[in-house]
Amino acid sequence: MAAELSVASITVSLRSASGRLVENREWAGSSIGGLAGAAPWRTFRWYRGQRHYSGTYWSATMRDHVIYESRLELARLLFADFDPSVRRIVAQPFLLKAEVGGAARKHIPDYLLVTDEGPVVVDVKPLHRWSKPEVALTFGWTREAVELRGWKYEVWSEPPAVELENIRFLSGYRRDWLFDRGLVDELRGAELDGVSLQRAVACLPGRSEEQVRPAVYHLLWTHEFTVDLDRPFSPAHVLRRTA
Incomplete structure (x- = not known):
């Protein structure tokens, strides 16, 4: 699946801290400073019967609140906040778009971590959902896009x-x-x-x-x-x- 990614087609969109929409920039040329300063691309809504537990967490790393959309995302957020190598935590950091196998695809990662070892793009997903074809496809091309920049990509599931x-x-x-x-x-x-x-x-x-x-x-x-x-x-x- 990853081999079907059209590298030239990858773009990134984000929302600046001031709320300004920045769309369809070249992924390879987007600075980590701009991405790390982004506001969440999407925010959660509360509604009756929703399946996920959403909320905000006050992060000691950020000295500010960071959003999460599930209890599993909150768990990853706790681990990131506890990690002394993590310098910034950005939730729902940007929208990636690419052509994969001739079809247009898009994906919003769950977190961007700026660490002493370099940027880490994180997707959070329960282990039992990894094997679903659509999930595997999304993670496959996202991993390739992230690693093209020399960054780390992580799919994170239930911790000990x-x-x-x-x-x-x-x-x-x-x-x-x-x-x-x-x-x-x-x-x-x-x-x-x-x-x-x-x-x-x-x-x-x-x-x-x-x-x-x-x-x-x-x-x-x-x-x-x-x-x-x-x-x-x-x-x-x-x-x-x-x-």
């Missing part, structure tokens, strides 16, 4: 359940302005490498565990410390200081 729940839990501590900066600095200076979570929350004399615990979780969200996310959180989790 425990890892998702751990990241979802830590996301509750992503808002840095809610934390006492003096307390956070004390924890940064404490000898916590190799210390259990149970011991870490009791490590500061004069500070209650109720004060310290949220700050420790915030430092886990910001990757100043790490723990094993492949098993449910417990007091026995061991903190490791990042390099």
Whole structure:
């Protein structure tokens, strides 16, 4: 399917941050700066009986709200927000058009991530739907179009359940302005490498565990410390200081 893509036919349309419509630009010549600054090409609507759960998520990466159209998209958004290599997250970033096998095709990816390793275009789809011919065709030509630019294309499905729940839990501590900066600095200076979570929350004399615990979780969200996310959180989790 990907071999049937007419490279010369690929165009991109987007909505600028000011709402201006920019249509049918040459895909290969469109700057990442312009694409990364785009407003969502489409926005969701609430209606009775809808099959998907749509909403907005306040992203610590963007310092702003980012939309999602399903719970699975929200999960991918959480992973992106937690990833320290991700610098920008754009939902519904642009409309791609191309000629594929002699027919006009179009597709709106779910996310554009600007990362330290380069742009990543993401489509989110439940695993059981990958095999549908129309879905496979769309993902095939989209992958080729993205990779022609030397970018990464990703089709993302259900993540490991425990890892998702751990990241979802830590996301509750992503808002840095809610934390006492003096307390956070004390924890940064404490000898916590190799210390259990149970011991870490009791490590500061004069500070209650109720004060310290949220700050420790915030430092886990910001990757100043790490723990094993492949098993449910417990007091026995061991903190490791990042390099």
